[in-house]
Amino acid sequence: MRLILLGAKGMFGTDALPILEGAGHRVVPADLPEADITDPTSLERLLDAHRAEAVLNAAAYTDVDGAEREREKAFRVNAFGTRMVAKACADRRLLLVHLSTDYVFPGTRPEGYLPGDPPGPAVNAYGESKLEGERAAQGELPPERLLICRTQWLYGRHGRNFVDTMAGLLSSRQEVRVVNDQWGVPTHTSELALQVASLLQGGARGVAHTVGGGGPITWYDFARAIALGLGLQTRVVPCATVEFPRPARRPAHAWLRGEEVPPGAVRHWREALEAYLGGKGLA
Secondary structure, eight states, X not given: OEEEEETTTSHHHHHXXXXXXXXXXXXXXXXXXXXXXTOHHHHHXXXXXXXXXXXXXXXXXXXXXXXXHOHHHHHIIIIIXXXXXXXXXXXXXXXXXXXXXXXXXXXXXXXXXXXXXOOOOOSSXXXXXXXXXXXXXXXXXXGGGEEEEEEOSEEOTTSOXXXXXXXXXXXXXXXXXXXXXXXXXXXXXXXXXXXXHHHHHHTXXXXXXXXXXXXXXXXXXXXXXHXXXXXXXXXXXEEOGGGSOOSSOXXXXXXXXXXXXXXXXXXXXXXXXXXXXXXOOOO
């Protein structure tokens, strides 16, 4: 299908573009300043110019701690902006694929969350803004023209992420302390793109959890795997979240369990990490 990719210059969008094209889609990449999801006129001009069949919204305010300071900005992009995208799609009878996050859940369930589990309440401003965005999209579009793809612990070559940060710390220190009481599953940007492509091919609608396979693990487990993958002997020490206070509270048990993506389209997080560290990519 002809697909407009909003947020095409971001960490996900940069990796997703060649994968979506490789899956047979004709992709129109769009990002600031030409495409502003908070500006209805900008959106309408973009959608009308390219006459797409679907929109993939990867545009978002993603600074979790920054959202505590810039709550209004986070809500303008993640909630109001999403509503504008959904409304523009509704007016043109387009399919909207909207990327969301595990942070829409409070993170109180060690067994994790399925797509059918009701979200909320979020524990930080970023999660609240993304949850409001989900609800806005659901309010503007009928179920047959909306797919919400929630993901978590995203990393890729074109943005700040845990893997690159940890690789730098592990290479420069003798010991690194990492929290061991937050659970989730790492997801490579390319892996996410492959899963979105698979869902589009299968005609999926509703809510899907598009994450790496093999979870849940903790950030400590992830850091140890990074050290092993880099062949580093740096000591990785587990610690509690309370030892590293941050402006935004993090959900402890927000593991996203997915059942919608075909098993063959989901790679184990270790396999994805090895490919990333080896510079092989996943496409």
